[in-house]
Amino acid sequence: MSHHTSPASPPSLHAWQVILGGISALVLTLGLARFAFTPLLALMQTQAGLSDAAGGWLAAINYMGYMSGALLASWLESPRWRHRLYSLGLCLSLVVTALMGMSDNFWVWALSRYLGGLCGAAGMLLGSGLVLNWLMRSGHRPELGLHFMGIGLGIIVSALGALLMARLPLPWAQQWFGFALFGLIFLISAWAWRPPVPPAQSPAPASTTAASAAADLRKPSRAWTAWMTAIYFCGGWGFVISATFTVTIVERQPLLAGQGPWAWLLVGLAAMPAVFLWDRVARRVGELQALLIAFALQCVSVLVPAASDSLAAALSGALLYGATFIGIVSMTLALVGRRSPSNPGKAMARLTLSYGLAQVCAPALSGAMAQASGNYRAALLLTAFVLALGMAGLWRLIRLERRELHAQQNQLEGASRTR
Template sequence: MPKSPPPQLLAWQVLLGGICALVLTIGLARFAYTPLLPQMQAQAGLGLADGGLLAAINYAGYMSGALLAAWIESPLWRQRLYSWGLPLALLVTALMGWSSSFGAWAVSRYVGGLCGAAGMLLGSGLVQGWLMRAGHRPELGIYFIGLGLGIVVSALGAMGMTRLQLGWAAQWQGFALLGLAFLIPAWRWRPPVPPPPAKAAAGASPSRRWMALMVAAYFCAGWGFVINATFTVAIVEKQPLLAGQGPWAWLLVGLAATPAVFVWDRIARRTGDVGALLIAFGAQIVGVLLPALAGGLAAALAGALLYGATFIGIVSLTLALVGRRSPANPGKAMARLTLSYGVAQISAPALTGRMVEASGSFDAALWLTAAVLAAGMGCLIAVLREPRGS
């Protein structure tokens, strides 16, 4: 008997499956590291500089995945690698708790970065391509709810397991078990293998200068993203009288990020994508500088709130914009842009860890991050002057 065709997926299934994939490949395989970093420092002897180095290794894996995503043309292999990244994300999360060896942690962080690239780049390209083929609006705001939700899951999970007095290793194992709940829908509702890409129409691709400016702006965004993603909890914990409050700041990041995707999509409809990006960059600069300008829990939490509300908009708006400008293979275009994001993600946490150890304060690193974000705004202003710049 001939095989029956696979069941047709609905838009809500594809989007929900993608959201669960992001929680799995980014929220657990990457973001769980942020609330667990102080515990690993206190219980496993992980130094701040080595903590930054592990974050850099994670982003080296992410950049390797971006290189692979930019190189692969085959729709079959893009979908296949995305699928492999889902269960592998669970494995590398569990690996963090199976060993106290820095080498094992480094392997976990590197492979976790590969999984993150699968979820962010291959997954977003597959979902956006499916939405365009199915006649839906090709915005990725709903898809990127998975980033904010992943932060919420990692924060609540760490807080809950800490209340149960579980050690750092047991918490990593707990996150791996929790990931099973997200693996099932992510696997079941994967976007199908897309058809071979059609030849792009003449003039459909963005100009080299436009792409170069977006690459530079996204590098600056990556710098701002990774400093907060790696050290938000540690920044709060380092302040006098705020010990033990760090996970609340990380939870606030996720709570701000989860609904923000809808807001940024609507802002972009009024101001254009680049206009919305300028607003997001400016607000993130304010959030970065708040902990440096004012001590206390209120400033730290306000900075976390602004970071959560803005980084998600920068990522979703940039990737969706570049994907729409490259309809033949949106995932490949996103991956090329993300390579610059990855360079920032490798260099920034390692440099920040050294700066903090040398000075005993995060202030200099936060001012440097604000300056990098301001340079990104300059690149975006130049984009507006390009043909079809908005």
């Protein structure tokens, strides 16, 4: 494997530094700026007078921030601006985390949650795009499994931080300050090891026209992109339902009341090694086939707690969910980013909008179903059905890709014969 260095990838940065910097950025922008709200929510309700409805609104406002960031990233062409906004997101993550503890005013919290969502998009979409672009230009494997370990680590940091500070015990505002201080550690490595600004696309020399023709043929067709967008919507639905209800399902066990953060920790612990394993599976069976397996297992993670109210069902559902949602996200974003090498972050962001749309629709509908029936069974069964639709889409996409590949080979053979 060649490890050539271009002017834009200085020898001062090694692959392990870029990956570690990216992991630190995800812990900072997702684990602290976004996810810390999950384990601190109950404490803010008892100590700061945050109502159920207001808590729900803050979660929704946080998601609006993330969606705004995804929209901006899907529109942004300039490599320099993508880099600048990513850098801004790293610093802003600490500010918005501390801001939560500075006031008990709902609008201050709302501002923090909205900006926290923007920071999450900067780390997840701009950061991942910059890391993938650097890996591709530096001759390394263009996989994001190791990089996305930062999501699982972010969940673990937010859960362990909350459990540790509750032991001390610190009041809610000081816990937010504690998270902001802790974030400084991750800011140092994320800032020092940022991938440099990618070079602007230069016109290819004549000698590479055959290679660029092959690369153009690998660009996703309209049909491929449409199917992938629909499939990722189904993945987003599966993600948000379990993210919303995993902790609640565990909290409803009489022996586990108040132990919600442990379930959240379990999700993070399952997610950390899983990203790495999914890269291995994708290498062995193919990316779309690996995605199909991940969707099938996520379907099981939803059906297990739907079939049984036992503690074992709730915990095994949480473990399977943590291990699968992360694979679906990392494999899909890496696959789409590789198909758009000039601007991976932009392609990832466009796809994230469909994932996000599901995350807006699903909780509202499922919450209404849970209220009407008194339990989450119907909502979980509906989620399993949506995931099954995603599997059907993947099956269709695998067949479409085989046809497209066959047509491309014929086209390339025809081109080489005419030369």
